[in-house]
Amino acid sequence: LGVDKDEAKGIVAFKNNNMLVDCTKGIQYLHETMELVKQSFEEAMLRGPLANEKVGGIKVKLMDAKLHEDTIHRGPAQVIPAVRDGIYGAMCSAGRVLLEPMQKEFISVPPDFVGGVTNLITQRRGTILEMGQDGADSTLVAECPVAEMFGFSGDLRGQTQGRAIWSSENSGFKMLMPDLQKKVVVEIRTRKGLNPEPYDEKYYSGL
Numbered sequence: 001l002g003v004d005k006d007e008a009k010g011i012v013a014f015k016n017n018n019m020l021v022d023c024t025k026g027i028q029y030l031h032e033t034m035e036l037v038k039q040s041f042e043e044a045m046l047r048g049p050l051a052n053e054k055v056g057g058i059k060v061k062l063m064d065a066k067l068h069e070d071t072i073h074r075g076p077a078q079v080i081p082a083v084r085d086g087i088y089g090a091m092c093s094a095g096r097v098l099l100e101p102m103q104k105e106f107i108s109v110p111p112d113f114v115g116g117v118t119n120l121i122t123q124r125r126g127t128i129l130e131m132g133q134d135g136a137d138s139t140l141v142a143e144c145p146v147a148e149m150f151g152f153s154g155d156l157r158g159q160t161q162g163r164a165i166w167s168s169e170n171s172g173f174k175m176l177m178p179d180l181q182k183k184v185v186v187e188i189r190t191r192k193g194l195n196p197e198p199y200d201e202k203y204y205s206g207l
Contacts, residue, residue: 003059013038015045018058029067033074037062040083049088050096050198051188056173060087089204096198098181099173101146104129107156108165111138116159124148125177143171 003011003021012034013020020041024030030037041060048055068074105126109117114131117140121128126144133139144152149168156164176184186196 013041015042016054017056018045018060020060020062022062024062024064027065027067029069029074030065033067033079036074036076036079037083039076040080041087043080044084044087044091048096049091049204050098051185052192052194053098053188055091056099058091060090085204088199089201092199092201092204098176098185100176100184102143102171102174103146103149103168104171105140105142105144106167106169107140107142108134108137109140109160110136110163113160113163114138114140117156117164120152120155120159124152137165145174145176 003019007021007023010022011019012022018041020038022030022034044060045055045058047053068078105121107117118128121140121142121144124144125148126142128140128142130141131138153166156166185198189198190196
């Protein structure tokens with residue numbers, strides 16, 4: 001998990017592949033407020049500050065806290081927004097990036113059509129991972145963004161005169177190309193009815 005023994009003792013919550021680590025010592029009232037802190041963490045991991053999408057690969061460290069002595073001021077309405085926005089601000093400072101789902105493509109085709117298939121892959125921001133031979137056919141393994149694969153089956157049939165055999169499998173997530181990040185983030189946020197521009201750490205530190 002990328003944590004040492006002492007830090008591992010402080011892990012208090014997991015959400016997807018994210019973790020919350022309590023690094024504090026002797027904070028008054030924190031123990032009785034920890035469930036709300038965990039809830040705040042889970043909310044932040046479900047809807048991140050960049051595009052209101054799920055978050056992955058984050059380690060959140062709680063380093064310090066100051067809690068009101070009166071329990072009425074330590075309820076969900078006070079704790080959850082404060083912790084969640086603190087996490088958002090830290091994520092902004094660390095640098096947020098949008099990931100996109102990838103697919104691995106397995107294609108078998110007569111050798112005469114390899115060039116055309118390679119062009120189809122590169123046109124879809126894909127990468128050829130392997131090329132080989134299986135009997136009389138050439139084989140290709142490629143990785144492409146899922147968003148670019150709509151209509152690929154028909155294009156592949158047309159490019160190979162219907163002689164290609166093709167299958168695919170999920171291949172995890174990769175960072176969206178830097179020159180597409182802003183465009184796609186704006187599109188997602190606009191579709192969700194959010195401010196097109198994501199907020200920065202100054203916004204969250206001022207809440």
